[in-house]
Amino acid sequence: MTEIAAVGQISYADRLAALHESKQRQTFEKQQLRGAMDFDDHAIILPPQETRETMLVLGGSGVNFTDVVMNTFKPVPNHPSGGFFGPRSTGENFRRLLEVHPVYIDPMSSLAGAYMANFMSYRKVAWNPDIDCADLLKEHQKYQTVPAIGGVQHMCQDMEFGLKLGWGGVLEKIQHYRAMNKDSEDFYAGLEHIVLGMQNWIRRHAEAARSMAAEHPTMEQNLLEIAAINEHLVSNPPRTFREACQWSLWYQSAARMYNSSGSLGRLDMILLPYYEADTKAGILTDEEAIFHIACHLVRDTAYIQLGGPDLQGKEATNRLSFLILEAAHRLRIPANVGVCVGKNTDPRLLRRAVEILLEDRCGVPKFLGVDNTIEGFAANGFPMELARERVYAGCHWLAIPGREYSLMDIVKVNFAAIFEVAFRDMMSNRAVEPSVAELWRHFRKHLRLAMDTVAKGYDFQYEHMHEVFPELILDLLCPTTIERGLDASNGGVEFYPFGVDGAALATAADSFAAVEERVEKQHRLTWQQLLAHLDANWSSPEGERARLMMKNSSRFGSGGSLADEWAVKIARAFSETVKEKTTPKGFRMIPGLFSWVLNLSMGRNIGATPNGRRAGDAISHGANPDPGFRKDGAPTALAVAVAAVQPGYGNTSPVQIDLDPGLSHTNEDVEKVSALIRGHFELGGTQVNINVMNKEQILEAHKDPRKFPDLIVRVTGFSAYFASLSPQMRQFVVNRILCEA
Structure with a gap:
């Protein structure tokens, strides 16, 4: 792909290099202040130094970690315990957080915004003590x-629903059904608070971008465009590819901030109408599309599916599928991009994905056995059309967007x-x-x-979680939640x-x-x-x-x-x-x-x-065998073993494979790895995670991670900087690689 000039004399390659450098610096700062981060490489950045406080908190996936909170925000409790519970109080407090959240605009990016807070870290009381679950937890x-x-x-939101309505349209929908469902007043109040907070957050970025334009003459045009885009997006739906990327980034940033949600889904299908319209109109080139996507990926490691069938079973891989892969390739940072592999999927997408996997050695992308997860979900009694609607949206899991x-x-x-x-x-x-x-x-x-x-625990969750900490951000893009x-x-x-x-x-x-x-x-x-x-x-x-x-x-x-x-x-x-x-x-x-x-x-x-x-x-x-399961650690044996234990109902059982660093992105090696992936799925496998890792390098990095700040490993369903992991998690990854690579 031929690169064209971007803004002034600064090329897209130079701008991406600057964004990558900022990402590295921000990651190092987090490592120094927060310590180990044994989870997704979230794109959260630290708040301004004068506002920082550190504390031990429970994350969205149930893991304790050290977080940095802003002393400019203190939630208002609605319970004697000091906690805040229920939709109204939760929505009010999240709105307060959005309204004091600092503005962040990187002049090199085509998109505004970055998030600096984990809302869950401010939940000093995680569960309402009036709702007793002590006996049930003891059973667990x-x-x-x-x-x-x-x-x-x-779970996964319906992003197309949000892009179609925009924040103003979502607010109108809330107000419409609020008048009809009087018994749900607190729920609608909570949703409305969040939308108003989002609009405030976006509006402040538009104002800041316009003010910054005069201070950055080389990037003035870019900053004025950011200002105009976000002035429009405060209330209106996106009209262009770039605006759709910006709207998506706002939503994803808020979802990450709210409760660490990182589901995005079929980005190549979500953005396709905007891509086709803009390229037809002559206002978007592929280089520009790649850059806008990269600006999205650098600010959030959302879970993205590429390729796979549409609702009728027709393969939906398109030009944008390859452009998203290319954006991840050029960034070379942790990313959660999954490529579908099946009987009817485009073989060119698998080939390009494996080439990138072997060249970049970042554990990106991963591979999705789409035929088996579709057939498996249908085995639960669901129609095939519904099973095809499910998308890859998390470490190893899929969901029907918004439903x-x-x-x-x-x-x-x-x-x-x-x-x-x-x-x-x-x-x-x-x-x-x-x-x-x-x-x-x-x-x-x-x-x-x-x-x-477990079954009783699920029923208890269904009965009470909405009274404690409802899914308000995800609710916004689930059409029936608002209607009901x-x-x-x-x-x-x-x-x-x-x-x-x-x-x-x-x-x-x-x-x-x-x-x-x-x-x-x-x-x-x-x-x-x-x-x-x-x-x-x-x-x-x-x-x-x-x-x-x-x-x-x-x-x-x-x-x-x-x-x-x-x-x-x-x-x-x-x-x-x-x-x-x-x-x-x-x-x-x-x-x-x-x-x-x-x-x-x-x-x-x-x-x-x-x-x-x-x-x-x-x-x-x-589902993996233990490291050292056989002397040769053969990847084929590993793939066969994990394929044999698949439950077969649409919830995956990934295989984690660590490959010989001697592999390169030659035709022969690309075909070897492609055959390994296809073979696993033909045997019934559902998901493949792969590292291509040098033993000597990983051992040296384990001794002193600071020497290898760019070293990225696929830990499990996610990839992360090796230096961000705890010594215990690094040792786990090292043991696995030494035995299997």
């Missing part, structure tokens, strides 16, 4: 299950904890003769009990297929296999000796010998092994248990296998396990 703790209670976002509330990637069922409870339950029962068959019976029993608790006067978490949308992810599959499978092999078949240990070693956490020389013996038994992923059989057996039992009944209120649940970055914390309170794992160590990662 028995099995170390991550509950739905208090979960936020993890589905499923909390995918929130609930985690810990197979290692269930194994531990089952094993000790069996061993404590003197009326039972220990055996693998008996252990499996106990495992199935406790898996059902854990799922009963109901929050998305409480009947405002059409579909509620709740997601349930299994975790620690390899830990449980390898433990079952080790017990069957070493205790029951070979009689190398008795059941009581095994129990004693687990109680002692493998201490003493004899315990260490026993640990190594158990660890070196059959492993999931080695191919045709006893542990492979156990992995399939556990995955099927989990899927059957999730699907065999609904929640007490009648909501269906959808199984997947994914641990996000919780494999460290989910192992912290679990004792030693028969696979040789020590007490407190991490559980296995998602």
Whole structure:
């Protein structure tokens, strides 16, 4: 693609380089002040220095982290506990935050704005103490299950709905239905406060851009254009491609600020009408489109799907799909772009995606098994047309834009904890003769009990979350929430297929296999000796010998092994248990296998396990075998193993692959990696995450991350700067890469 001059003598390449440099500087500042960030590389920037305060907070995905808050904003509580709850108070407080939020305009960017606050960090009381859930949370703790209670976002808005209406149109819709649904006054008041806050935020940027124009003569034209665009967008819908990018960025920034929501969906389809109209009118070139998209991506790492079928099943890959890929390629920063791969998808898109993956070595993009997730979702009883409407919108999950509330990637069922409870339950029962068959019976029993608790937790969330912290930002772009006067978490949308992810599959499978092999078949240990070693956490020389013996038994992923059989057996039992009944209120649940970055914390309170794992160590990662599952770490074996354990209902079970750094973006290597991806999906896989990482570099970076500020790794469903991760998370990534690359 030929680059043309941008503004004055500053080319688009120079402007992107400046934006990249700013991104690096802002990231380094966050690392210095906030410390470890074991989650998405959010594009949040620090507020002005004189307003900064640091505090430990709970993030939108349930992970504690150090945040920087603005001392210029103090939420107004509406409860004696000091918390603010419900739609009206939440909306009022978010509006207050927007109205004091600093203006940010980078003259090099074609788009205004950046967010500097996490609204959830100001929630000093996360749950209304008047709504008691203590007993239900205790039930979850028995099995170390991550509950739905208090979960936020993890759904996808209908961006096309917002672009069509604009903020003024959304406000009119709220006011129209507010007059009709008198019982929902607080809900509509909360929504209206947020829209008014958004309009204030945008208006102040328009004013600032116009004032800045005289101070930056080289970028004067750009700043005046930013001013005019945002003056229009205060109330009106976007008319051009650039305006649509700006409107989308405002919404995404607010959604990230509100509760870390990063769903965006099919950006190549959302922006396509604007792209086609502008290129036809001769007011937009591909270079300009790439630049505007890059200006969007540098300010938010939203989850984007490229390609895939339309509602009728026709492949929808288009020119814009390639331009979005190109924008991510030129930026070379963490990004969450997913490329669809299926029987009818455009093979050129896969090829270009793999070329970029191998050339950039940033773990971008990821690959989506679109045929299998569509067929899987339809297996729940949904029409194929509806299944095709679902889009990639989060780490490993999909959702129907504006129509589905499923909390995918929130609930985690810990197979290692269930194994531990089952094993000790069996061993404590003197009326039972220990055996693998008996252990499996106990495992199935406790898996059902854990799922009963999960189901009750989902019903509780549905009944009460709207009273605590409603999904107001997402509600704005869900047409039926406004029409019904109901929050998305409480009947405002059409579909509620709740997601349930299994975790620690390899830990449980390898433990079952080790017990069957070493205790029951070979009689190398008795059941009581095994129990004693687990109680002692493998201490003493004899315990260490026993640990190594158990660890070196059959492993999931080695191919045709006893542990492979156990992995399939556990995955099927989990899927059957999730699907065999609904929640007490009648909501269906959808199984997947994914641990996000919780494999460290989910192992912290679990004792030693028969696979040789020590007490407190991490559980296995998602659907992947444990590192070192076979000596060659063959990617094909890994892909085959994970394909075999897919639940098959539209909630994914990604495979994480770490490839040899000797691969390049030659035709031969591109085809090898493409074949690996296609092969996994042909076997039933649903999602592929890939790193191409040099062992020596990753080891050196682990010793001193500051030497490699640009090093990006795909941690799991997201990519991040390696230097932003905690030492524990860096070690986890290093272990995986050393064993598999």
